[in-house]
Amino acid sequence: MAEPMGFFTDTTVCIGCKACEVACKSWNQLPARAGGDPAMSGQSYDNTLRLSGNTWRHVKFVEQFDRPYEGRWLMLSDVCKHCVQAGCLEVCPTGAIIRTEFDTVVIQSDVCNGCRACIGACPFGVIDINEVSGTAQKCTLCYDRMSVGLEPACSKACPTDSIQFGPIEELRKRAHARVEQLQAAGETRARLYGADPAGPLGGLNAFFLLVDDPEVYGLPPDPALPSRNLSSSAAASTAAAVVAGAVGLVTLRHNRMKDVSEAEAPHRDTEDSSPDGSK
Amino acid sequence: MGSNMAECHPVAFRWPMKAKLNGAKLIHVDPRFTRTSAMCDIHAPIRAGSDIAFLGGLINYVINSERWSSDPFFKEYVANYTNAATLINPSYKDTEDLDGVFSGLMQYTEHPEWPYNAFLGQYDPATWQYAATQIGDQGRVANTAQSGEQRVPSGQQGQARAGQQSTPGAAGAASAGTTNMGPPFDALVKSLLKPAPRTDPTLRDPHCVFQILKRHYARYTPEVVEQITGCPRQKFIQVADTLLANSGRDRTSAFAYAVAWTQHTIGVQIIGAAALLQLLLGNFGRPGGGIMALRGHAAIQGSTDVPTLYHSIHGYMPHPTALKKHDTLRDYLTAETLPTSYWANMPKFLVSYLKSMYGAAATPENDFGYDWHPKILGDHSHMATMAAMDDGRVHGMICIGQNPATSLNGPAQRRAMRKLDWLVVKDNWLTETATQWHSAPEIKDGDVKIEDIKTEIFFFPSTQVAEYEGSFTNTQRMLQWHHKAADPPGHCRTDTWFYYQLGKRLKQAYAESTLPRDEGWKNLVWNYDPDPAKGRSEQSTSGDADELELLKEINGFYTDDPNRHLAGFGELKDDGSTTCASWIYCGCFPAFGRNLTAQREPDPPGAPGAQLRWGYAWPANRRVLYNRASADPAGNPWSERKRWVWWDPAATNPPNAQTGAATPNGKWIGYDVPDFTVTKAPDAKPKPGGVGLDALSGTDPFIMKGDGKGWLFVPTGLVDGPLPTHYEPAESPVENLLYPKQQVSPVFKYWARNKEYNQLAKVGDARYPHVITTYRLTEHYLAGGMSRWLPWLTELQPELFIELGHALANEKGIRNLDMVKISTPRASIHARALVTDRIGVMTIAGKLIHHVGMPWHWGWEGLSTGDVVNDMTAWVGDPNVSIHEGKAFLCNVEKA
Amino acid sequence: MPDTFFTEPPHWRWLIVLYFFVGGIAGGCFFLAALLHLVGRPTDRGLVRLGYYIAFVGVVVSGILLIVDLGRPERFWHMVIQSKTGRPMLKYWAPMSVGVWGLLVFGVCTFLAALGGLYEAGRVRWGIAGPLVRRPISTVIAIVGGIAGFFLAGYTGVLLSVTNRPIWADSSWLGALYLMSAASSAAALLILLARRRRVIDAVTLGGLERFDRYVLVLELLTLIVFLASLGSAARVFLSAWGVVLLLIVVAGILVPLVIASERFGRFRGRLLTPYTAAGLVLLGGFMLRVATIFPSEQVKVVGTRVLHP
Ligand SMILES: Nc1nc2c(c(=O)[nH]1)N[C@H]1C(S)=C(S)[C@@H](COP(=O)(O)OP(=O)(O)OC[C@H]3O[C@@H](n4cnc5c(=O)[nH]c(N)nc54)[C@H](O)[C@@H]3O)O[C@H]1N2
Ligand SMILES: Nc1nc2c(c(=O)[nH]1)N[C@H]1C(S)=C(S)[C@@H](COP(=O)(O)OP(=O)(O)OC[C@H]3O[C@@H](n4cnc5c(=O)[nH]c(N)nc54)[C@H](O)[C@@H]3O)O[C@H]1N2
Ligand code: SF4
Ligand code: SF4
Ligand code: SF4
Ligand code: SF4
Numbered sequence A: 001m002a003e004p005m006g007f008f009t010d011t012t013v014c015i016g017c018k019a020c021e022v023a024c025k026s027w028n029q030l031p032a033r034a035g036g037d038p039a040m041s042g043q044s045y046d047n048t049l050r051l052s053g054n055t056w057r058h059v060k061f062v063e064q065f066d067r068p069y070e071g072r073w074l075m076l077s078d079v080c081k082h083c084v085q086a087g088c089l090e091v092c093p094t095g096a097i098i099r100t101e102f103d104t105v106v107i108q109s110d111v112c113n114g115c116r117a118c119i120g121a122c123p124f125g126v127i128d129i130n131e132v133s134g135t136a137q138k139c140t141l142c143y144d145r146m147s148v149g150l151e152p153a154c155s156k157a158c159p160t161d162s163i164q165f166g167p168i169e170e171l172r173k174r175a176h177a178r179v180e181q182l183q184a185a186g187e188t189r190a191r192l193y194g195a196d197p198a199g200p201l202g203g204l205n206a207f208f209l210l211v212d213d214p215e216v217y218g219l220p221p222d223p224a225l226p227s228r229n230l231s232s233s234a235a236a237s238t239a240a241a242v243v244a245g246a247v248g249l250v251t252l253r254h255n256r257m258k259d260v261s262e263a264e265a266p267h268r269d270t271e272d273s274s275p276d277g278s279k
Numbered sequence B: 001m002g003s004n005m006a007e008c009h010p011v012a013f014r015w016p017m018k019a020k021l022n023g024a025k026l027i028h029v030d031p032r033f034t035r036t037s038a039m040c041d042i043h044a045p046i047r048a049g050s051d052i053a054f055l056g057g058l059i060n061y062v063i064n065s066e067r068w069s070s071d072p073f074f075k076e077y078v079a080n081y082t083n084a085a086t087l088i089n090p091s092y093k094d095t096e097d098l099d100g101v102f103s104g105l106m107q108y109t110e111h112p113e114w115p116y117n118a119f120l121g122q123y124d125p126a127t128w129q130y131a132a133t134q135i136g137d138q139g140r141v142a143n144t145a146q147s148g149e150q151r152v153p154s155g156q157q158g159q160a161r162a163g164q165q166s167t168p169g170a171a172g173a174a175s176a177g178t179t180n181m182g183p184p185f186d187a188l189v190k191s192l193l194k195p196a197p198r199t200d201p202t203l204r205d206p207h208c209v210f211q212i213l214k215r216h217y218a219r220y221t222p223e224v225v226e227q228i229t230g231c232p233r234q235k236f237i238q239v240a241d242t243l244l245a246n247s248g249r250d251r252t253s254a255f256a257y258a259v260a261w262t263q264h265t266i267g268v269q270i271i272g273a274a275a276l277l278q279l280l281l282g283n284f285g286r287p288g289g290g291i292m293a294l295r296g297h298a299a300i301q302g303s304t305d306v307p308t309l310y311h312s313i314h315g316y317m318p319h320p321t322a323l324k325k326h327d328t329l330r331d332y333l334t335a336e337t338l339p340t341s342y343w344a345n346m347p348k349f350l351v352s353y354l355k356s357m358y359g360a361a362a363t364p365e366n367d368f369g370y371d372w373h374p375k376i377l378g379d380h381s382h383m384a385t386m387a388a389m390d391d392g393r394v395h396g397m398i399c400i401g402q403n404p405a406t407s408l409n410g411p412a413q414r415r416a417m418r419k420l421d422w423l424v425v426k427d428n429w430l431t432e433t434a435t436q437w438h439s440a441p442e443i444k445d446g447d448v449k450i451e452d453i454k455t456e457i458f459f460f461p462s463t464q465v466a467e468y469e470g471s472f473t474n475t476q477r478m479l480q481w482h483h484k485a486a487d488p489p490g491h492c493r494t495d496t497w498f499y500y501q502l503g504k505r506l507k508q509a510y511a512e513s514t515l516p517r518d519e520g521w522k523n524l525v526w527n528y529d530p531d532p533a534k535g536r537s538e539q540s541t542s543g544d545a546d547e548l549e550l551l552k553e554i555n556g557f558y559t560d561d562p563n564r565h566l567a568g569f570g571e572l573k574d575d576g577s578t579t580c581a582s583w584i585y586c587g588c589f590p591a592f593g594r595n596l597t598a599q600r601e602p603d604p605p606g607a608p609g610a611q612l613r614w615g616y617a618w619p620a621n622r623r624v625l626y627n628r629a630s631a632d633p634a635g636n637p638w639s640e641r642k643r644w645v646w647w648d649p650a651a652t653n654p655p656n657a658q659t660g661a662a663t664p665n666g667k668w669i670g671y672d673v674p675d676f677t678v679t680k681a682p683d684a685k686p687k688p689g690g691v692g693l694d695a696l697s698g699t700d701p702f703i704m705k706g707d708g709k710g711w712l713f714v715p716t717g718l719v720d721g722p723l724p725t726h727y728e729p730a731e732s733p734v735e736n737l738l739y740p741k742q743q744v745s746p747v748f749k750y751w752a753r754n755k756e757y758n759q760l761a762k763v764g765d766a767r768y769p770h771v772i773t774t775y776r777l778t779e780h781y782l783a784g785g786m787s788r789w790l791p792w793l794t795e796l797q798p799e800l801f802i803e804l805g806h807a808l809a810n811e812k813g814i815r816n817l818d819m820v821k822i823s824t825p826r827a828s829i830h831a832r833a834l835v836t837d838r839i840g841v842m843t844i845a846g847k848l849i850h851h852v853g854m855p856w857h858w859g860w861e862g863l864s865t866g867d868v869v870n871d872m873t874a875w876v877g878d879p880n881v882s883i884h885e886g887k888a889f890l891c892n893v894e895k896a
Numbered sequence C: 001m002p003d004t005f006f007t008e009p010p011h012w013r014w015l016i017v018l019y020f021f022v023g024g025i026a027g028g029c030f031f032l033a034a035l036l037h038l039v040g041r042p043t044d045r046g047l048v049r050l051g052y053y054i055a056f057v058g059v060v061v062s063g064i065l066l067i068v069d070l071g072r073p074e075r076f077w078h079m080v081i082q083s084k085t086g087r088p089m090l091k092y093w094a095p096m097s098v099g100v101w102g103l104l105v106f107g108v109c110t111f112l113a114a115l116g117g118l119y120e121a122g123r124v125r126w127g128i129a130g131p132l133v134r135r136p137i138s139t140v141i142a143i144v145g146g147i148a149g150f151f152l153a154g155y156t157g158v159l160l161s162v163t164n165r166p167i168w169a170d171s172s173w174l175g176a177l178y179l180m181s182a183a184s185s186a187a188a189l190l191i192l193l194a195r196r197r198r199v200i201d202a203v204t205l206g207g208l209e210r211f212d213r214y215v216l217v218l219e220l221l222t223l224i225v226f227l228a229s230l231g232s233a234a235r236v237f238l239s240a241w242g243v244v245l246l247l248i249v250v251a252g253i254l255v256p257l258v259i260a261s262e263r264f265g266r267f268r269g270r271l272l273t274p275y276t277a278a279g280l281v282l283l284g285g286f287m288l289r290v291a292t293i294f295p296s297e298q299v300k301v302v303g304t305r306v307l308h309p
């Protein structure tokens, strides 16, 4: 495998211009929603609202104000995190989702059959069905561009370098330095999200610098793999099956049934007006 | 301040973001908390239209501050490089003396030939002049009013006909002059010389500029700033302290502004106030300093350099006008040449320009065809022309790259356009301007019947920039060549094709004419066909002009050898031996095969970053103008950190090319191209009787100014006063706190003032209680022609909205996303409410004022449609440059 | 806010609810039929066959529902065979993958069992079907199919739990719950249909009813455990869905239990017949899936705001 590649998104220099969104749609030829004229959302300047099968970048806007003019306006360009341990990849029953030589996670559109298991499995709500292809789609980290040595379209278009593309190791170093700088400047809420290889999901190959709790940005504080529930859930179900089986055995076994039927039959016949199908 | 840079100039905003990572402090002063504010350390909210109060407050705060008085840097810079020490005519009276007006205010009478200059009043600026002399501002025509619209001597020699008598002497002699005064025109220029201004280097004389401005701004205290602008005092002081702390020897601060400063009845003065402040802080001519005009359309800078402006010809030379004494070439040169400063070379610029217009037909005998050149007769700017159109005085209009049906006062302009005989629209889409005859609101409402419109409208589909090659000039005056990426679809043609072909046909039409007025057409040089000898073949659409031929024409060449391009404007001559359309661009194309605008070599990382091999910045590829000021008077860098251009006393120079005489050692060198006579020593004195740069000393960095100084006080050139003064916008909810007797600028432009469609709300009109401003969104572009047809953009901002605060929303029972009705005395429109804390209620002079704002990109065509915000604005504008006041007016907001 | 609230719903709606319900019943019916086949009396043969038929029809319907629900139905086979290599496609850690194989195995068993049933009932006379009703093949089919049946009934819940969605992934008890509910629903359906078609005698009927009763009690217990295990994710039920859930408990579990209980025999009447009871159990089983799937589907992040019912 080549060196792991990915994104470091420094939200403190994101100007919410959405160039990344447009660049992604343009490069990947993804259609606009509602023919380009959807309803306005009323949620700040965010009219995209979510990542989906035909929106692989989504710039989020958080207005934090106590009083008029007194507050912050946070922006974050959201994208697939290319998790080192990826929930989507884990559950995909067709093998459509693969890990590439760049340690990125890509859905092969010609393999996916649209079962949507990956949608609910992603801890970040990244994937959705693309109505045109009928398959699940998400950011490919511009696998096509990367394969020929080009930078992904979104980071290339980002005017402020809020989205930085590069080898993960290098990006992590840069990110830590930036957090230190912010901390030193008094922004004590500055932190990295997903930069820790020992952290959740083995780290994210698209990680973020935040200046508030992840929830504020609509990100899960402690994302986890869906398989965390597999053994417990399977065990509980098996136990239930065993219990139900036992009940069945107890209630339906030939001998036992006869005993009981003798005790109950008369009572039943008088009370029940139904046309009994016995013999 | 004065722009929403992150949203409107996102790519340029890369650099503030880089600076932020380097620890720079960013400040945003804006009525709204925008995406720019979100990136800044400080956001100071101010009411739209109150910038001069804020900047005046900063000026007052700065000159009274401990730091400014104690750090010798400021005094040294101000005393040497600005006109702080210059004495002003003792009869000058300030607004502080005259209740809000300057000395010289008088009535304005319209010119009967063209009654669209629209000034409310006018000034005779005689008393604003430097004591005992007159310093001209000729040649610098950002100012439309300099076309002679005001028939008073505005301080320029031979300004207007009516005021001719006020400047007798040398100028009079020259204009009466004999034909043997040129070419060459050296004698003429020399005859224009004036005595040098008088100064008081101690800055104590009560008539010196510094004392005048100190008095002028004394009442602009933080308390007053808070009362007028609504910006909390502590915020204001925080801004002032940050600015002070970041100016000086070792640090510089920059201002970036755009149309939040220009679109006012006092727009030029707002910018002037910032310039004044930056001069006081020593922030001009230095890296990281200055005030940056963030320009609008992609090549709007280019369109003023090689102008589409009515009042200037290429390179900021005034357009010959019927309103001034411009009868002959000599008259024109006499009136417009500034004998001191680099502008003394104007005869060379103009003659080379005329050669470019009329080629071989232009000879010294016929004044190089000067008489064939058209003249203007008043304000032909956008709104003036529209007002004239409404009066039936304009018959046809070619509308290229503009969408006036929505982009200024909509109903008034559509009404005017309905009076045209013909209208040509050349655009990428059927814009509102092209479809107004059947889909405008007044037609849908039945107020106007289609049958009653006699205008014939022609539509020409246009190419997009990526479909042809050419150059852009960006906001840094930098020309950048762009290449063709795709073929245009269908019958789309470039704009050059259209004009080139139109020109050819008109030339043909006039070819047989014997009328003297058509001589110009007959002699016009109009051949820009591609030259196969240079390997240039026809473009995809045949019949188009060749871009490189056009660039060559602009750059200039030797008349007798058109293949020898001019290497720079230093080579220009006033005898016809050089041909050059635009002197400022001279040097960008020094030889065929050396198109410097196509350079794309960035500086290596870590270099100081002048990027001299990226594109080509006029003049002479200089990146920072007036960069002599980046060194102290002795020629040393102010500090190591801020080193840019400096004097190297040891450098040897080649001998004088003409005389062969040895040149003394010493040279200006640096990272940038020095904006100074390279061999002029810092201690050089003006040459007695010297013209041009010889009249300036080694410490006069502002080489385009007659006195080589940065002007704190503007003695000439502006029609609304020498010092920026706070006036309220044409529509305001409050009285002018500083000048209760003078609510608004006494001289601003107000067109169609007696027409019903252009009425203004009175001060404090209860029917229109809220302050409204208009602006742009990153997601859209202007009138929408370049965004509302593009689904990837419309989905990002699909609907027109109004931003309003929670207080107003609660008061009116408006919830987020409700439809609301917004009204002004001109019109009412509908939009969705976006309720937010990013805009809101302000306390102005003790009154609670709701501030609202709207993006103005919508119209009825395209994928995303909405009401036209400009249906609500008025035709009022700045008296200097005729731009409309789209940034501050009054409205009412109700739930629809 | 639980982490699961920051994810996207997979749009598993009516088709999937129906599949879960039908699949559960199919599994449960087969299991009960197999049990009767193995330990029941000769008189239960009609019932056994009925169970097998139901299971077969159920599995066919399930398959169709599943395929129709796919974004690209023509690619359903990609779940079984790797489309690019032609090798078998199985991920034992991915419930959907295992589920598809389980369904396949179950489908084969139900097919064989149903075919055998038809042969046994004399509806088909193909010789090859003969061995299907004879030991040991019939036993193998019953055992494998019975296990696969219960697997099918329960894996659906595991499938939901092995996601990152609210409710589903917030508890490990959904599989158990679905299994219990599948069992009770299957018994109820068998009771209903067997009575109509007179393929059940009072003894077996009594056994089935008792089975149903016990399982209903177990289901209720599992539901309580499930709800308790949800933790803060249970806030989803602080909505109309809470009422639905309560109705399910009352109408789908408690009322049938009451009807079935001898002590409360006096409540039986014209309306509250065992038919009603069985019908209510079925309805309850269906609604239980609705009430555990839809509320989760309704949680999503819009912009940066988490919306929930
Ligand atoms: N995306 C995008 N970029 C553009 C354009 C576009 O349409 N879309 N247009 C281009 C053009 S032609 C131009 S001219 C430039 C314009 O660039 P800008 O001048 O930056 O753009 P505006 O949005 O008109 O106004 C900027 C800000 O002025 C604030 N404002 C309003 N009134 C006042 C005031 O009185 N004082 C102060 N200090 N602020 C005030 C508004 O709240 C707004 O945030 O942008 C260019 N760039
Ligand atoms: N209320 C209010 N009004 C304003 C402003 C404001 O801030 N507030 N801003 C003002 C400012 S700064 C400006 S610049 C004006 C802009 O106002 P306009 O110039 O009238 O509006 P644009 O949308 O820029 O019009 C440009 C047109 O050119 C077309 N076009 C693009 N490329 C080409 C080309 O290569 N050739 C040709 N022929 N056409 C092309 C586009 O499709 C578009 O229709 O609006 C002004 N109006
Ligand atoms: S963020 Fe979601 S879609 Fe992206 S790799 Fe991780 S689990 Fe998969
Ligand atoms: S929808 Fe496609 S990518 Fe997602 S899990 Fe199913 S097959 Fe895999
Ligand atoms: S990396 Fe490519 S696919 Fe992913 S968001 Fe960026 S542009 Fe879109
Ligand atoms: S392009 Fe960059 S700055 Fe613009 S919204 Fe995207 S991440 Fe933010």
Ligand code: SF4
Pocket (backbone or CB within 6 Å): B008, B009, B010, B011, B012, B298
């Ligand atoms: S739209 Fe064009 S000119 Fe404006 S910021 Fe973007 S790239 Fe620059």
Ligand SMILES: [Mo]
Pocket (backbone or CB within 6 Å): B259, B295, B296, B297
């Ligand atoms: Mo503009």
